[in-house]
Amino acid sequence: MEIRPIRTQTDYQEALQEIELLFNAAPNTPESDRLDVLSTLVEAYEKAHFPIEIPDPIEAIQYYIDTRGWSRRDLESCIGSRARVSEILSRKRSLTLEMIRKLNQELGIPAEILIQPYQSIQTPA
The missing domain is CATH 1.10.12 (Lyase 2-enoyl-coa Hydratase; Chain  A, domain 2)
Known part of the structure; x- marks a missing residue:
């Protein structure tokens, strides 16, 4: 060839x-x-x-904890209380800038993934 x-x-x-x-x-x-x-x-x-799309922030966080054998409790240092981690991973609450910074710095998840907009579930008031 x-x-x-x-x-x-x-x-x-x-x-x-x-x-x-x-x-x-x-x-x-x-x-x-x-x-x-x-x-x-x-x-x-x-x-x-064959472009590879980057995952949404919640998928990336879930992948990170799954591949490392972590539990949701391991995210508390970056996200906050157990309830807050649950709200984030269930898409009931959005990531804050401070959470994004900590996830990037402490876990190494790229900021360009974490800052993307993503679908969240809005519960009626």
């Missing part, structure tokens, strides 16, 4: 097959250079054609 822009699904599949063949290429060889260029082309194609 000659190196050229990836414009179609066929081009993409061919590039992936070539990458698989070159995957164990020794460093600093023409094969590793080819692997590097093909990988860059595939990455650009995937970014344009």
Whole structure:
């Protein structure tokens, strides 16, 4: 396969097959250079054609605690009382700026995820 822009699904599949063949290429060889260029082309194609949407803030927080084996209690230092954590995770209350800062600083959840608007459940008064 000659190196050229990836414009179609066929081009993409061919590039992936070539990458698989070159995957164990020794460093600093023409094969590793080819692997590097093909990988860059595939990455650009995937970014344009298969974008990954960032999760909403509550999904991100839930994912964070699920993947670490945490409980809701572990979020109290960032969000507040057990009741407040429950309200946030059930979407009955929105995150405050202070909560966003703490979740970002203490847990490492990116601020660009936490500041997004998200669907909350409004209860009648």
